[in-house]
Amino acid sequence: MVLFRRLLGDVLRGRRMQRGLTLREVSAEARVSLGYISEIERGQKEASSELLASLCGALEVPLSDVLREVSDAVAEQEALLSLESLPVEATPLQVPTRPTGDVVASAA
Template sequence: MVLFRRVLGDVLRSQRVQRGMTLREVSAGARVSLGYISEIERGQKEASSELLASLCGAMDLTLSQVIREVSDQVALEEAALAPIPLPVRVDAPAASSAA
């Protein structure tokens, strides 16, 4: 099962690191405690839409960018976890021998 909060945390951390920002900088910009952001990035806490908007604003991201990236990652994980159907071989009925 794919956990949305884990994927969201991974995306937020990746975006923060790509921007060269520390948790402290994001915390100050979003006005959210550093510890709480850390828990979100580790997938331990759910982010409300208001909190997510604040985090995006602090990192100069749009909410749609983050949601799109999360959606793409979830789709990839779902595809990787999907069962692979195996072909079923159907044998032809055995010919009866008439003598």
């Protein structure tokens, strides 16, 4: 199962780290508790639209960019899950056989 909140947390953490910001800095700028941001980044809490907008503002990234990145991650996870659920077809083993008839050998 694909968990949106986990992928969202991964994207937010990645964006924060790209900018070289600490949780404390984002917390102060977004006016959201450090612990709550940490839980969001770990995929343990859902972020409301208002909270997400505040975090994106603190990270100086458009909300649409974050949502697009999460959407792409969801699509990748879904594709992987669908591949894993495909049945594996049994293929007959190909056992080498000995040639029949006369064997001709030549020496060079």
